[in-house]
Amino acid sequence: MLEFAILGLLQERSMHGYQLKQRLADALGPFWQVSYGSLYPALKRLQKQGAVEMVFPKAEVGRRKNVYRITEHGQELFAELGESTQEDSDDNGFRVRLAFFRHLKPEARIGVMERRRAVLVDRLRELKDRLASYRERVDGYTLSLMRHGMDTTEHDIRWLDDMIQAERRASRSGRKRRAPKKGVRA
Amino acid sequence: MLEFAILGLLQERSMHGYQLKQRLADALGPFWQVSYGSLYPALKRLQKQGAVEMVFPKAEVGRRKNVYRITEHGQELFAELGESTQEDSDDNGFRVRLAFFRHLKPEARIGVMERRRAVLVDRLRELKDRLASYRERVDGYTLSLMRHGMDTTEHDIRWLDDMIQAERRASRSGRKRRAPKKGVRA
DNA sequence: GAGACGATATATCGAACCGATACATCGAAC
DNA sequence: GTTCGATGTATCGGTTCGATATATCGTCTC
Numbered sequence: 001m002l003e004f005a006i007l008g009l010l011q012e013r014s015m016h017g018y019q020l021k022q023r024l025a026d027a028l029g030p031f032w033q034v035s036y037g038s039l040y041p042a043l044k045r046l047q048k049q050g051a052v053e054m055v056f057p058k059a060e061v062g063r064r065k066n067v068y069r070i071t072e073h074g075q076e077l078f079a080e081l082g083e084s085t086q087e088d089s090d091d092n093g094f095r096v097r098l099a100f101f102r103h104l105k106p107e108a109r110i111g112v113m114e115r116r117r118a119v120l121v122d123r124l125r126e127l128k129d130r131l132a133s134y135r136e137r138v139d140g141y142t143l144s145l146m147r148h149g150m151d152t153t154e155h156d157i158r159w160l161d162d163m164i165q166a167e168r169r170a171s172r173s174g175r176k177r178r179a180p181k182k183g184v185r186a
Numbered sequence: 187m188l189e190f191a192i193l194g195l196l197q198e199r200s201m202h203g204y205q206l207k208q209r210l211a212d213a214l215g216p217f218w219q220v221s222y223g224s225l226y227p228a229l230k231r232l233q234k235q236g237a238v239e240m241v242f243p244k245a246e247v248g249r250r251k252n253v254y255r256i257t258e259h260g261q262e263l264f265a266e267l268g269e270s271t272q273e274d275s276d277d278n279g280f281r282v283r284l285a286f287f288r289h290l291k292p293e294a295r296i297g298v299m300e301r302r303r304a305v306l307v308d309r310l311r312e313l314k315d316r317l318a319s320y321r322e323r324v325d326g327y328t329l330s331l332m333r334h335g336m337d338t339t340e341h342d343i344r345w346l347d348d349m350i351q352a353e354r355r356a357s358r359s360g361r362k363r364r365a366p367k368k369g370v371r372a
Numbered sequence: 373g374a375g376a377c378g379a380t381a382t383a384t385c386g387a388a389c390c391g392a393t394a395c396a397t398c399g400a401a402c
Numbered sequence: 403g404t405t406c407g408a409t410g411t412a413t414c415g416g417t418t419c420g421a422t423a424t425a426t427c428g429t430c431t432c
Contacts, residue, residue, distance in 0.1 A: 002418090018381045029316055029332060030309045035419050040383065042417090063381065063426045101327040123216045130215055141287040146215060148345050152338065159334050188389090204410050221390050226412060228388090249397050249410065 001087055001096050002034060002042045007051065007078040008100030010070040014055055017043060017066065027099045032092050043068060051077045083108045088115045106171045110164060117160045124153045187273055187282050188220060188228045193237065193264040194286030196256040200241055203229060203252065213285045218278050229254060237263045269294045274301050292357045296350060303346045310339045 009015060009023050017039055024034055043066075046052045051074035055067040070078075082104045087093035094116050101109050127150045131143075195201060195209050203225055210220055229252075232238045237260035241253040256264075268290045273279035280302050287295050313336045317329075 016381075017383095027328065029335070030312050031331075031335065035421090036381095036383075037385085037420070038418050065381070095331060098327050098331050102325045126216050139288045141284050142213065144345075144349060145217075145281060145284050148342075149215070149217065152341065155338065155341065156334075159330075163330060202410075203412095221392090222410095222412075223391070223414085224389050251410070 001081075001090070001093050002038055003046055003051075004078060004081040005034075005096050005100065006039075006042060006046060007070055007074050007081070008103055010052060010068060010074070011078065011100075011103050014067050014069040016068065020068075028095065031095050046074070049073075049077075078103065079105075079108070083111060085115060089119050106167065110167050110171070113160055113164050113167065117157060117164070120153050120157050120160070124150060124157070127153065187267075187276070187279050188224055189232055189237075190264060190267040191220075191282050191286065192225075192228060192232060193256055193260050193267070194289055196238060196254060196260070197264065197286075197289050200253050200255040202254065206254075214281065217281050232260070235263075236260075264289065265291075265294070269297060271301060275305050292353065296353050296357070299346055299350050299353065303343060303350070306339050306343050306346065310336060310343070313339065 005024060005028075006020060009020055009027075015023070017036070020043075021034060021036065021039055024032070043052065047054070047068070050071060052068045052070055055069050056065065082097060082100070094112075097104075097112055101112075104112070127146055131146050131150070191210060191214075192206060195206055195213075201209070203222070206229075207220060207222065207225055210218070229238065233240070233254070236257060238254045238256055241255050242251070268283060268286070280298075283290075283298055287298075290298070313332055317332050317336070
């Protein structure tokens with residue numbers, strides 16, 4: 001997911017590590033913060049596989065800045081990671097994807113959201129089963145935790161449904177007339 | 187948090203690693219799953235600092251089972267970890283604490299919940315500020331993500347308020363008459 | 373203009389964690 | 403009987419986090 005996020009940011013414009021960290025904190029807000037201990041190694045990995053490249057490898061004067069630019073292979077990797085089913089059950093993984101949704105194809109967006117929905121439906125079912133199975137033999141706090149988890153999951157599913165519907169609407173009208181104005185309503 | 191969870195489980199009865207992993211999955215449901223790569227090293231760490239001890243160090247016959255028992259020092263460590271302010275901003279950290287709330291003192295429980303509430307209020311404020319600051323210059327998906335985050339956080343705060351209130355009620359009536367029946371209503 | 377100070381910027385370290393896997397034993401089904 | 407799934411302990415490589423080291427830049431103060 002970190003690689004995906006980096007590539008997503010570099011898609012807008014080339015940046016160096018410090019900027020990436022700032023823009024990431026800005027985009028994901030309080031949901032996800034990355035450390036330099038993850039960021040710089042991730043950049044090196046991406047560079048090694050040719051997904052990003054340095055713009056000014058060595059500036060002779062002043063402070064050293066390693067500005068990275070995304071390559072064509074990086075673009076492909078971004079799309080691939082965005083549609084990958086590997087991180088579907090990771091809550092933050094979906095948030096990260098959502099933050100860069102605008103760079104994915106509409107069909108891919110719907111696919112991601114529907115897979116996410118399936119994960120949440122699974123989770124809801126597991127919570128329901130669990131709650132039914134150990135009624136009475138569990139303390140009030142755990143019970144409350146499970147019930148709140150159910151509420152939250154149901155809320156999330158409704159949210160997804162709205163977004164999927166909006167995406168389909170935009171997709172349909174987008175085929176007839178250009179550009180459906182702004183975006184998704186929460 | 188892993189150490190805290192292990193000690194919480196061992197407080198009920200002595201167990202071996204495999205059982206710990208199972209009971210952990212059972213208690214935390216879909217919220218948290220631990221790997222053996224974390225569990226066994228954590229047990230060794232706890233053993234090294236004298237918080238747990240092996241019950242049957244070496245069984246001569248049949249399958250090897252390393253049963254661990256919590257020590258007095260382990261009890262202290264559990265209480266200490268349960269009240270620690272170190273993991274307050276970790277969502278899962280609070281869930282884990284909640285799953286073992288029954289082993290904490292009522293005052294500690296209220297303290298943990300109030301600190302958690304403060305974290306969520308902070309998060310809500312940050313989301314509001316962020317939303318106000320970059321209205322218009324952000325895509326619909328990110329906007330939706332932030333708005334949903336606000337809704338969820340507000341919901342969580344109300345949940346906490348209910349639990350804090352219930353805890354206070356139980357605490358007050360518990361001082362007059364013994365044992366306030368069952369527990370917390372979600 | 374000297375010094376302090378905070379923001380900018382890159383890099384690495386140790387501890388911890390995850391997913392996978394290896395290895396072994398048990399019970400039960402076929 | 404032997405295959406198969408559940409039980410059980412353990413470790414490996416790769417990744418992440420939190421902290422820290424190092425250095426430069428802009429700005430403010432005396």
